[in-house]
Amino acid sequence: MMMRNYDIEGLLRRKNSIIKKSVGLDYDSFEYDGIGFDYEKMMESTGYSFADIQRLQDGSMVGRTPLLELKNITRYARKYAPRGYGARIFLKDEATNLSGSFKARRAAISVHKAKELGYEGVIAATSGNYGAAVAALAAKHGLKCIVVQECFDSAGLAQPEILEKARACEAYGAEVVQLSVGPELFFTYLDLLDETGYFNASLYSPYGIMGIETLGHEIATEMKEKYGKYPEVVVVTNAGGGNLTGTARGIRRAGGKDTAIYAASVNLEGLHMASDKDFNRKSFTTGHTGFGLPFATNPDRTDVPRSAGRPMRYIDRYFTVNQGSVFFATEMLAVLEGLERGPAGNTSLAVAFKLAQEMKEDEFIVVQETEYTGAGKHHQPQLSFAKKNGIEIRFGKPEAEIPGENIVLPKSARDISLKELDLDRIRSSYLKRYRDQSLTDEDYRYLADELRVDTEKIKALLKEMKA
Amino acid sequence: MLIKKGAYVRIRKNILPPGKRAKGIPEDTTKVPFKCWIKGRLLEEGELYEEARIQTATGRVVTGEIKEVEPRHKHSYGDHVDEILTMREIILREAWGDDDEKL
Numbered sequence: 001m002m003m004r005n006y007d008i009e010g011l012l013r014r015k016n017s018i019i020k021k022s023v024g025l026d027y028d029s030f031e032y033d034g035i036g037f038d039y040e041k042m043m044e045s046t047g048y049s050f051a052d053i054q055r056l057q058d059g060s061m062v063g064r065t066p067l068l069e070l071k072n073i074t075r076y077a078r079k080y081a082p083r084g085y086g087a088r089i090f091l092k093d094e095a096t097n098l099s100g101s102f103k104a105r106r107a108a109i110s111v112h113k114a115k116e117l118g119y120e121g122v123i124a125a126t127s128g129n130y131g132a133a134v135a136a137l138a139a140k141h142g143l144k145c146i147v148v149q150e151c152f153d154s155a156g157l158a159q160p161e162i163l164e165k166a167r168a169c170e171a172y173g174a175e176v177v178q179l180s181v182g183p184e185l186f187f188t189y190l191d192l193l194d195e196t197g198y199f200n201a202s203l204y205s206p207y208g209i210m211g212i213e214t215l216g217h218e219i220a221t222e223m224k225e226k227y228g229k230y231p232e233v234v235v236v237t238n239a240g241g242g243n244l245t246g247t248a249r250g251i252r253r254a255g256g257k258d259t260a261i262y263a264a265s266v267n268l269e270g271l272h273m274a275s276d277k278d279f280n281r282k283s284f285t286t287g288h289t290g291f292g293l294p295f296a297t298n299p300d301r302t303d304v305p306r307s308a309g310r311p312m313r314y315i316d317r318y319f320t321v322n323q324g325s326v327f328f329a330t331e332m333l334a335v336l337e338g339l340e341r342g343p344a345g346n347t348s349l350a351v352a353f354k355l356a357q358e359m360k361e362d363e364f365i366v367v368q369e370t371e372y373t374g375a376g377k378h379h380q381p382q383l384s385f386a387k388k389n390g391i392e393i394r395f396g397k398p399e400a401e402i403p404g405e406n407i408v409l410p411k412s413a414r415d416i417s418l419k420e421l422d423l424d425r426i427r428s429s430y431l432k433r434y435r436d437q438s439l440t441d442e443d444y445r446y447l448a449d450e451l452r453v454d455t456e457k458i459k460a461l462l463k464e465m466k467a
Numbered sequence: 468m469l470i471k472k473g474a475y476v477r478i479r480k481n482i483l484p485p486g487k488r489a490k491g492i493p494e495d496t497t498k499v500p501f502k503c504w505i506k507g508r509l510l511e512e513g514e515l516y517e518e519a520r521i522q523t524a525t526g527r528v529v530t531g532e533i534k535e536v537e538p539r540h541k542h543s544y545g546d547h548v549d550e551i552l553t554m555r556e557i558i559l560r561e562a563w564g565d566d567d568e569k570l
Contacts, residue, residue: 008489076562121525144525154499163542170506175524178504179482182496184489188482188503196527275493331554336562381545393550409550413561 011190019304022193022200024117027305035434036446037306039313043249046113046206050217050253053109053210060108060137063214066093067222067366072336073349077356080414087232087359089352091333091367092219095341099136099168100372101129102215102243106208111137113207114199120144121198125189125303127151127162128286128344129371134201135172145174146192150185152178153279160385161285161344164376181279189303202304203242209308212246213253219366220254230256231364233355235348238263238318239291241299242309247368249314260316264351265292266344267320267419268403280389281404283323283382287344292318297429312430312451318421322401324409325350325416327379332413333370343379345371354416383407427451428461435465470519470536472512477538478521478531479504505529506538 011018020026030042048056057063070089078086094102107124111134114122121144124134131147138145147169151158158178166176177192179185193200202208216234223231234251236244248261266288271278273290282288296315299307326343329350334340349367356365375381383393392406398417401408410416430451439447444455451458470476483489483501507521513533520530 072562076558079561146525152502152504160542160545163540167540167542170524173524175505175507175527180499180502182488182492182501184483184501187489196525272493274496276496276499278493327551328554328558331551332558332562335555335558375540375544376542378544380548380551381543383548383551384545387546387548393548395550395553409554412557 008184008187011187014194015190016305018190018194019200022198023202023205023304024113024199025205030306032442032446034440034443034446036443039310039449042306043206043210043308046210048109048210050213054214056112057105057108057211057214060104060140061098062104062108063097064218065096067091067219068093070337073332073353074356076332076336076413077353078361081357084361085357085359086361087356087363087365088361089356089365089367090231091349092215092369093339094215094345094369095372099129099133099172101133101345102212102369103128103130103133104137105211105215106130106203106242107133107137107201107211109207109211110134110199110201110205111141111143114201115141115143117199119197119199121146121196122201123148123189123192123196123198124201124203125185126203127165129165130203131165131174132168132172135169135174138174139172144198145172146177146196146198147174148177148179148185148189148192150179150181153181154276157280159280159285160376160381164374181274181276183274186303200303202302203240204302204304204307204309206308209242209246209249212243213250215368216247216250217254219368220251220256220259223364223366224255227364229364230259231366232359233260233262233365234368235262235264235352235355235365236368237287237345237347238265238311239286239288239295240302240309241295241307241311243369244311245309245314261314262351262355263292263311263315263318264348265289265320266326266347267322270402271404278404281391283386283391283407284326284344287347289320293426296426310450312426313449314452315423318423318426319351319355319418320421321347321350321416321418322398322408323403324401324407325398327383327407328410328413328416329353330379339370340373342371342373342377343382345369350416351418353413354418424461427453428465431458431461431465435462468515470509470513470515470533472509474509475506475537476509476519476521476533477504477506477535478519478529479534480529480531503531504534505531
């Protein structure tokens with residue numbers, strides 16, 4: 001019987017064998033002798049071609065979502081741009097996917113694989129849209145589904161957004177296992193995989209990431225066909241890195257070699273993600289720096305041995321924005337375009353609104369996702385929950401926002417401001433763990449690919465760290 | 468209160484007591500237990516806050532303390548937040564107003 005008081009050491013000892021049994025992939029076969037592994041070989045190991053992925057998604061009513069031009073928001077942004085500036089803003093309406101988010105693209109492939117391999121059920125560890133996506137696709141394939149959520153703080157409080165996700169998973173027939181705040185979720189996850197023998201529908205498997213490639217591919221192909229060129233910029237809300245990786249790969253696959261990939265995260269600096277007290281002092285449960293930065297600096301901190309989401313291989317620039325500005329963008333999308341969508345997905349919209357003002361008016365910037373909205377998953381319950389938790393809501397300069405203390409809403413769209421992160425600092429954090437290790441030429445080449453620089457740059461960054 | 472066999476309930480289970488939490492987590496988190504909540508149908512009649520077995524949506528049998536009978540969804544669209552109304556007014560005024568701010 002499950003939910004015994006497991007011992008962490010025992011589970012950790014058996015971690016590799018449990019994971020191996022639950023993913024249907026032999027990760028050892030991708031490993032190099034040194035620190036690296038063959039990323040492309042892993043991505044090709046799924047047994048699916050790109051055409052297969054498209055076919056599987058078509059069959060699951062996933063993908064081919066509308067690409068909308070936000071004409072009123074573009075016009076609004078141009079009010080604050082110099083003459084001749086203000087790029088045209090487009091939005092990929094991913095909320096129209098089965099289960100209401102781009103996560104269905106990932107789930108469609110993972111769940112199909114589980115079915116193909118003969119698993120009885122699937123398990124996913126997620127408090128977000130991915131849970132609903134896996135649950136919906138499992139329902140469609142007649143598989144059982146367990147979704148494991150980090151949900152309640154010690155006072156029994158949960159983010160309204162997470163409760164809504166639990167409700168959605170149940171609506172699709174899934175079992176939802178809700179947990180206290182803390183990284184021990186991983187042990188419960190292992191324990192459940194061990195007990196049930198279900199498929200690990202990890203967010204970070206090659207199946208999941210290949211599933212997102214269609215998103216980038218659709219954007220690039222449609223823009224090229226309709227407007228004769230690829231977009232100059234695509235902005236991707238970044239958390240675990242899979243959305244960005246898959247989208248970028250899809251754009252490249254479609255021929256969009258020069259399209260710049262910008263990452264966008266909500267700034268939650270100072271809040272600790274595993275802290276019981278901090279858990280309900282944030283107003284975003286994803287798309288934030290609390291995931292974005294740790295996963296950029298260490299993509300393999302996941303439930304599979306090697307993550308297929310490797311954002312630093314693709315990011316051209318990385319911006320953060322405050323919570324208040326994302327709520328402002330959410331309101332803007334509703335009242336100017338008639339699109340009521342969930343806040344977290346609008347992180348990239350807030351960023352694009354500002355960046356469009358620095359781009360020429362004949363250039364294109366694409367906001368690459370939206371997510372569904374509903375009770376709990378909406379700026380009103382999220383702001384009212386924040387107020388109840390003692391977070392001050394006020395108008396002012398977004399730069400003054402202190403995550404966990406206040407939410408500062410811009411008093412004009414003109415005030416939306418971004419912070420650009422220094423990619424070299426992220427690279428240095430990534431490299432820190434190799435500081436005292438002697439590396440081979442193959443290791444350096446791997447790191448250069450991982451961080452999208454040349455080997456000389458890797459050596460220089462490591463040297464700088466030692467000094 | 469006697470709860471009938473077959474009733475839909477939410478159970479709670481303590482998994483790790485405060486002293487046994489994973490290493491390297493924030494201090495505040497180490498001071499609280501790690502718990503789990505699951506819903507399912509009661510396999511035998513039970514009492515509120517007493518231990519009981521349930522069968523979950525996937526058919527698993529799980530034991531825990533009964534926390535809630537026929538649990539309701541507690542999330543909603545929340546209270547009125549006046550700041551949202553103010554944002555709406557700002558956006559509509561700025562977007563449709565004729566103040567051309569071109570530099």
